[in-house]
Amino acid sequence: MSVFGGLLRMIGYHGNYAMSIRSSREVYARCMLQASSADMIHAFLPTKLEFSQKWEFHVIHVWLVLRRLRSVHPDAKSAAKDVSQKVFDRMWEDSEKKVLDAGVSAFVLSRYVKKLQQGFYGSCMALDLATSTNAGSGADAVLAGALFRNLHECDSTEISAEALRNGAVYIRAQLNHLSAIPDAQMLAGDFAFLPWENVEQIIQKSLSTAN
Template identity: 25%
Template sequence: MGLWNLLWGRRAPDVSRTYTALVAAARALPLYEAGAPDTLDGRFDMLVLHLHLVLRRLRVLGQDNNPESHRFAQALFDHFFQNMDETLREMGVGDTSVGKRIRKMAQAYYGRAKAYDIALSGALSASSPDQIDKVAVVLARNLYPDCAPDSHTPPSLARLATYIISFEAGLGVCSLAQISAGSVPNISP
């Protein structure tokens, strides 16, 4: 997409403020106190989750035939994977392995995105036990894949699930201008 933008004179939207805000939200200490593992994989999962919630909001904003919303979402998605590529290289992963790792990360992203979409479908209510349970089950599967299915499901992840539902509800009132300015909900789990 970058080459086409260069050829046609279009510049990708600046997503740096939004991405910085997402990274800060994904690294917030209360998330890890609420049940997210403070590991490389756990941090990746928290970043994927926050990115996907913002992309879901941008998808809704784009339903009004808003091409800027689509362009911003694509630029944010591309920036995420560019950042993952740079991070892998900084960690010392060899050039020949980076592509394979990015491909695995993309598969992980799409798998998690699909699971979160299913869990978050329907009316969102942070006070609904059924909604919290649905999200907590997906969190358990993604954050603790090697554990027994029941070991990290509600109530241990209910607080984190409630946070996710509240974060998405907070995004529900954000405009494209607010999101592009890096304004994401500041909610504590």
């Protein structure tokens, strides 16, 4: 072992806690990168974006990863739980910063973040329920409904039925994609979401099948 490697070992760089910290940082960064994609935003969100909608789009991608981490092999459950918790904590640290950047006063920050947390739990429960059954016209309608309520705040003037349907296809495509990535890569944050080009192909194929 090199002197540098020995020093890293001494300070705990390769310890489980330090590794989960680094993994959670990578996982969260990938969620934010995907949720910030201009192609994704253009396809699934209205032209005039509110802070709550941008934040909810971030929530969806964090949920996608947290859901995948719940399905790891039993031997990796403890590590997955640790990484998931740190991703969750990191998201709220980032959310507080985003809320302040959006112009919310520091005096009401705690109350605003608490409201976001309630929304987060509600969205995750709705998405879990909507994806608990296999894809199909009925199941996708339930998923599209969850997106309409949580992502679009029931505003039919800003979103089309096609965009909601495409959003449902997108979520299922990402779930299938992430499920094929080995547990070790997911836990290390060494993964990527399905690229927009692939998503477009899946959406077009689903439209052809529907017709």
